Amino acid sequence: MKNHDVTIRRATDIDAEAVAAVWLRSFATALPTVRRAHTDEQVRSWFREVVVPDRETWIATAGTTTVAMMVLDDDELDQLYVDPEHQGNGIGADLVNLAKRRHPAGLTLWTFQVNQPARRFYERHGFTAVEHTDGSRNEEREPDVRYIWRPQD
Numbered sequence: 001m002k003n004h005d006v007t008i009r010r011a012t013d014i015d016a017e018a019v020a021a022v023w024l025r026s027f028a029t030a031l032p033t034v035r036r037a038h039t040d041e042q043v044r045s046w047f048r049e050v051v052v053p054d055r056e057t058w059i060a061t062a063g064t065t066t067v068a069m070m071v072l073d074d075d076e077l078d079q080l081y082v083d084p085e086h087q088g089n090g091i092g093a094d095l096v097n098l099a100k101r102r103h104p105a106g107l108t109l110w111t112f113q114v115n116q117p118a119r120r121f122y123e124r125h126g127f128t129a130v131e132h133t134d135g136s137r138n139e140e141r142e143p144d145v146r147y148i149w150r151p152q153d
Contacts, residue, residue: 006067006091008098011057013048018066019059020047026081034112037139051079058098060091070095072102077109096125106150113143122147 011019020043027036038046051057051071055078060068067086071079077099082092099107111118113132123129127147135143 006060006062006086006089006094008058008060008094011052011059011069013052015057015059015066016048016052017044019052019057019069020044022059022066022069022083023047023079023081025083029084030081030115030117031112033114034142035140056102058095060086060095062086067091068095070099072099075103075105075107077107080109092121093125096122100149100151104151106148108146108148110138110144110146112140113145119145122149125149 024040024043027034036043056072058070058072059066060082066083068082068091069079070077070081077096080092080095080099082095107127109122109127111122113119119129127149129145130148131146133144133146135141138144
């Protein structure tokens with residue numbers, strides 16, 4: 001899939017470091033007040049040993065640079081991060097649309113309540129907030145919100 005001079009494809013093992021790097025940069029920029037539960041090296045290891053080999057991981061590349069990543073875990077959109085320098089170019093929308101095509105019966109996702117840009121993004125793409133929590137069930141202990149998307153009949 002190609003759009004905006006960006007190619008979207010499934011990640012392979014050799015992409016794991018780049019996937020982790022996008023996640024780390026994006027998390028730090030989007031969520032500066034959220035306590036991370038893991039060190040940078042633990043995050044890299046998790047992507048290298050668990051996420052990329054065992055989950056449906058997609059990347060967007062511009063040339064040889066990974067600029068976005070998405071992880072689907074069954075019908076959950078588990079991770080979606082666009083490198084801060086590449087936000088606002090439709091890459092996130094392309095990834096969400098891919099997720100919807102892969103799971104046409106519907107999707108769920110969680111995001112932190114403080115992440116207003118992400119919440120607005122998901123709501124623009126048809127997701128509805130269905131649950132707010134105090135964060136006691138996530139590793140960061142940060143209040144979060146669960147969204148669902150179901151196709152229109």
